[in-house]
Amino acid sequence: MSAPQSGNTRREARQASGSAVGPTAAEPPVRSPSRAGRNLPAAIGVGLGLGVLIVASLVLRKELMLGIVVVAIGVGVWELRRALAQVSIHVPLLPSLVGSVSMILSAYVGGGEALIVTLGLTCVGILLWRVADGVLDAVRDVAGGFFVAVYPSFLAGFAALMLAAPDGARRVFVFILVVVLSDVGGYAAGVSFGRHPMAPSVSPKKSWEGFAGSVLACVVGGAVAVALILDGPWWGGALLGACCAVAATVGDLTESTVKRDLGIKDMSTILPGHGGVMDRLDSLVVVAPIAWALLAAVVPSAT
Template identity: 60%
Template sequence: MNTPPPASPVADPGAAPTYPHGRAGRNLGAAIGVGVGLAVVILASLILAKDSFVVIIAAAMVVGAWELARALRNKGFQVPLVPVGAGAVGMIVAAHQRGPEALAIAFGLTCAGVLLWRVIDPRPGSARDTAAGIFTALYPCLLGGFAAMMLAPDDGRSRLITFLLVTVCSDIGGYAAGVLFGRHPMAPRISPKKSWEGFAGSVFTCAVAGAACLFFFFGQPWWQGALLGAVVAAVATIGDLMESVIKRNLGIKDMSNLLPGHGGLMDRLDSLIMVAPLCWAVLHQVVGG
């Protein structure tokens, strides 16, 4: 008598999801190693030669623009990378040397360059490609210019470290709290692993980091830094969700596989470029310069 094969197990709809690298959903060892390596490069450049960090910002914007253009190509967009890449470098240098007015002028010239490039090299869908090029010049390149402006004053090291530390704490706090306590999805259709518990962790860690930075670096009341940190957590989360929407619409998981354990550079810049204008404006008002 033949024994019938066992029934296939039915997944419990209430069970916690499983991921190829554990509940974290990523190769945690590679992610930590790459993160530490990036931190060492950033800190070394800031400590040894502050203005050299402008080169790192410009290079990051060029790589980010390349990744975004590569992703947009999946939907038939052809971003004119030459004027966008040149404009990215120009915007970062202009912002660092001459401030917000120069950044705005450089962005306008970049948009004009994108339009001119498509006029010289017409092809089907030129209007759509021009719009994609201007979008890429705005996100991430124009937003990245605010990080370059934070570096310009004499206390630029402290401003940039504050910006980086508070924003990175949003990712770390949200990630840890989400993995440990995440139960209630924040936006399941956009980013299924992002939870309200994780957001609470982001707010807490950002508030602590912001309070410490403004007090120790600038001698400002701790509560101002805590308030800055709480707002940064919200803006960083919005930036993360925005990129998730872009990737979902483009049908991709990561912008590239440039950084093991993280995905692409834009997968790490999404929060930073959204927070940069906020941090620049707040520090400009609170600290001056």
């Protein structure tokens, strides 16, 4: 029969046991992230800063906005290429960057036909550049290069097509506003009411309740924005909002799938609270072709 434990011994045993299951009373509590997994103050600060920059460029000169698009897509191409390299897909950097800049500028200057031609030339450039470096694993690398050429570069060209219109600054503002409303509405509804995951294997924090919030925010915001900013029909704005909410969600899930397949959380850490530039562009680039087409149909641009 063992001797009874002294007070000190029992206290030491309790402390040892407590250290295995959690902090002691003297330890400060660990601050947990928000339910959406973001550093919310940093995300809000960076988001507001980007918003001010974009609005200022659209108000002052839309060519400034074109420059922002070129830089953002260039950084996005670099991030995506860097991420693909982790699974031994080595995308040629120079032709990808030159192609991304060329697609955006050609779309702004020459329209849709120029955008398509530049995409083809970019793909040819990536193919020749990679094959000139050897044929070992060339098919895999060229396929990755084509993917980068289309997403995000080619899709971003549709934002340049919108910007090129006489009222292009207002069109791009409405386009970006609707996508931001999708993100804000989905975040607010998901955090407040999210109970049913939409795609748990891809994005565990995205819920059907959050998607409903995105649709509601986009429909209302799109109807108001198109009517007040573009002098278009409110129903056209509501249609734009509904389609953009779906496309933005698809874009978000698409990048989440890519990141999960690559085994990474964010494309980079350039934007505190957001991750990388591509983590902010994922919805925008997918929505851009749909917004361009719907706005062209609902609110024809004056020549």
